[in-house]
Amino acid sequence: xxxxxxxxxxxxxxxxxxxxxxxxxxxxxxxxxxxxxxxxxxxxxxxxxxxxxxxxxxxxxxxxxxxxxxxxxxxxxxxxxxxxxxxxxxxxxxxxxxxxxxxxxxxxxxxxxxxxxxxxxxxxxxxxxxxxxxxxxxxxxxxxxxxxxxxxxxxxxxxxxxxxxx
Numbered sequence: 088x089x090x091x092x093x094x095x096x097x098x099x100x101x102x103x104x105x106x107x108x109x110x111x112x113x114x115x116x117x118x119x120x121x122x123x124x125x126x127x128x129x130x131x132x133x134x135x136x137x138x139x140x141x142x143x144x145x146x147x148x149x150x151x152x153x154x155x156x157x158x159x160x161x162x163x164x165x166x167x168x169x170x171x172x173x174x175x176x177x178x179x180x181x182x183x184x185x186x187x188x189x190x191x192x193x194x195x196x197x198x199x200x201x202x203x204x205x206x207x208x209x210x211x212x213x214x215x216x217x218x219x220x221x222x223x224x225x226x227x228x229x230x231x232x233x234x235x236x237x238x239x240x241x242x243x244x245x246x247x248x249x250x251x252x253x
Contacts, residue, residue: 092155096120096192100185106155118187122163123150124180124196125245132219133242134202136170139215146228147238159194171217172208175200183248195244222246 095105095117105117113119125148126134135146149170153162164176175198184195204217220228225242228234234242 091152093119093152094155094157096187098187100187100192100194109152118190118192120153120159120162121150121191121193122153122159122166122196123148123193123241124163124167124198125241126167126202127197127199128201128219129199130219132221133225134217135220135225136209136214136217139211139213142213144215145235145238146233147235148241160196163194163196170210170213171202172210173202184244195241197245197248 091109092106093109095103095107095113096119097103097117100120103117105114107113107117107119128134134149136149137146138144149167151162151166151170153159154165157165160180160182163180164174167173167175178198178200181197182194183197184193186193204219207217209217225234229239229242
């Protein structure tokens with residue numbers, strides 16, 4: 088099995104010349120990049136994916152870690168292709184939030200895209216299902232703690248971003 092090589096960033100989210108392999112300890116003062124995307128359809132619903140039980144079995148947004156040599160945007164496009172089987176390159180993808188939180192550096196993306204869920208080719212090693220959720224359904228999932236704190240923070244930031252666009 089080939090181990091995935093990833094780039095490391097500094098506390099300002101700047102790419103460094105350091106790398107690490109998935110699973111290895113990360114040197115102090117360096118951070119991996121995490122990318123995530125809100126996919127919203129024209130009905131205002133968000134695409135959520137349910138992870139396999141071995142990966143927690145929880146609902147979340149599409150995301151992951153860019154491979155070494157990929158920009159965060161390229162990494163996001165790769166993650167969507169791997170997990171959902173669709174190519175979003177050439178689409179209008181918006182960066183709406185970024186930073187470092189002391190554990191990871193992150194970039195949050197948004198795309199408006201109508202997808203037929205039956206045409207998605209989901210990555211069976213990672214996901215069990217995908218589904219569209221309304222903002223009200225997501226708020227209820229937050230209320231009953233069906234989403235983890237990172238997912239909740241993501242949707243709060245996304246909702247605030249969408250309010251500024253309206």
